[in-house]
Amino acid sequence: MSTRRIAALALTGLALTACGTKADTASAPVAGPLPTVVPAGTELRVGDQNDLLQTLLHASGQDKDLPYKLTYGKFQGGPAILEAFRGGSLDVGIVAETPAIFAQAARQDVKVVGVVQSSKDAVHIVTSPGSTATKVADLKGKKIAYTQGTTFQPALLRALKNAGLTPADVTLVNLTPLDTPAALASGQVDAGLVTEPLGTKYLVANQDKGAHELTDDKGLTSGLQFLVAPGAALRDEARTAALRDLSARFTRAELWLAGHGQDWVQAYFVGVQKLPQSVGEAVVANNGKPTVPDYPTAIAEQQRVADLLAQAKAIPEALDVSAEFDTRFEAVQQAAKNGG
Template identity: 40%
Template sequence: MSTKGPAAKMMFQRRGFLTWCLLLPVVTMASGAASGQSVPQARVPSGTKLVVADQNQVLQTLLRASGAQKNLSSTIAYANFLGGPAILEAFRAGALDLATVGNTPPIQAHAAGEQIPIVAARTSSETDYFLAVRAGLKIESLEQLRGKSIAYGEGTGRQPFVLNALKLAGLTRKDVRLVPLRAGDFPDAIRSGQVDVAALNEPHFSRYLADFADRGASSVPKAQNDRLPKSLTYLYASKKALDDPAKAAAIREFVAAWVEASRWSNKNIDAWVEAYYVKQQNLKPADGRKIVESEGVYEFPSLVSLIPRQQSLIDVIFEAGDLPKRLDAREEFDLRFDDVAAKGH
């Protein structure tokens, strides 16, 4: 796989994106959201429909396997995507109401003037990604990333994951070679040796290590990976959907169902492994259990408590030169459903 063509194309797209962002006014993502007041519980009208983005079919499998899907009064249509940028494009086209994403797409949307506020969040005791190393190469510490080629997915959670790894190692992007790739191309890039290092999530990470074990596939040691920020998943919604009373009520229900289903997966590991990793991803039960255990225990903190963490993330991306201006994290949150997550504790 050649990197020259895709890299040049991605650099062109990046410059175009930054130029476009500079021409757009940054708007408040959620008018009045800073008050932190929750909206009164409202009945979901008959016929209400939500279009929800999914990735690798994990969200729809989770809600159905847990039984939480049955608690929803609205009709849910799931649309499968790969990576935050593709989901953002669908929001721009008015094709989505709701999506779960990593910590970076809301920043990308904010910078572009898109109104897609964060309405709920899930944290974990483990990281979202693991630093896979190409077969034949060994990297024992983050500091040894110096001089290496690293897959770089701007606009995805992989972007700040890599930037934070470099920052912790006392390195800058000038000390490595960042190879711009789409999120879906990361597994192939590390398998083919196109890059030295790629941040992979599950099940791609475990599959890579298993499939290339005989060739010496490895990863940065877990102790080093644990130095990086832990997992943060956001549920964010279009401003248009939030302004629609019927859809806002349906979103409130969905937040509650997502919390319930996620807690179920932590308490019913074997059932969750069978439903998703065995039946959907065709993995062996033992491999699925290993993946679930590596994802850690979920918590659902209040959004207001996450504002400083999101600001820190914005600052890392801005200081790396990947944002046209420093953004205010407070503008990315709509706090009206914070009481829903609190009830799940």
């Protein structure tokens, strides 16, 4: 698919979404303090990715004595979670920074209720077997796989910009994260953007055939991960009280991970992903220790990503990303960070 065709599809999708129902129109932040009492019988439907949040809450002990019920749905990528919000089937989900920007650009009523930041080196650019490319500039005229509407999109734009290239200098191929390794292995694309553990799994299987990581693919992402919730959940006192509690537990769980890397390797990468311990250890080392930034810091990082997407016309117009954040949750996270 050509660069021009992909860009047209992206803009068309945003235009169609923005013309959706009134319920999809982004609203101002909900006023007033967060409710603290969770009524009996309250349930939160969670959009999880690769069982990550569910495993993290359990491994850290943060799923004990919940005053509400959590039910998990499995999703591949943030855009799928946003679509489930639109259909009314989820109350909260975990996404990277880019889906939140696309939601705002499409005027979808979604707010950030939890923030964590990990390594900015979490996105990797790997090659197909036999490729001689060693840096991004070597990909001029080549096919590059990425996933539109996810953190891979601004990461690719930043990589090309750093290398003195533009999207017109390459052929962009929009694939799901799970489809990218197979396309690489078969030579359908020359390079692709991946995160862990898919990146390590792909290289372990194909490095003896010449597949490798580019040397200048560092610092391509913000490292931000968000808990996000649709406006419908935040206008419901029972679910908002549950989200307040979940945001605190999410914060404590991430800080637990920062100090228990080996336990996380065993619980998630070995136990859930069924990967060798050595691979899990490599992934944890690559991802770095998560931190909980204050919201002004997170907003500034998010603004840089949105500006990059706007400059590339991947979104229709420039955005003020502060509108994405329900800032009432900053105090919740900071209290949890400080032992509350």
